[in-house]
Amino acid sequence: SSGINAEYGLEMLYDGLLDPTLYLSAPEAQVAEWKGHLSALYDHLVSTSDAKLRKRILLPKLLVGQFDEEQIWQQIELMNGLLVDDIGAEIERRLEMVKLEPPPGETDG
Secondary structure, eight states: OHHHHHHHHHHHHHHHHTOGGGGTOOOHHHHHHHHHHHHHHHHHHHHHSOHHHHHHOSOSSOOOTTOOHHHHHHHHHHHHHHHHHHHHHHHHHHHHHHHHSOOTTOOOO
16 A cells, blocks of 8 residues: 555654764665655555645655756656645635634624
């Protein structure tokens, strides 16, 4: 299942953050493994997004093949921009709903 792979990928990314030597230069096998985890997380985000958001996603799959870290990061930033916009719109929508509701205890008569 996509959720299990994404959860495992998130754990692996977190574990990697705890080892600062990884930032100096990672072995090719480790780079390939990280790309796989990032890809799984990205795929999970796309697959769990609502249909309206999925239509706006420019890259349905994270392209990692021969891409370097900066190119992969740019793809993730594209997705992040959509998610932030979507979350912001949802917050605004919910705030408007709260404004339209009468305070508790008030009646119409």
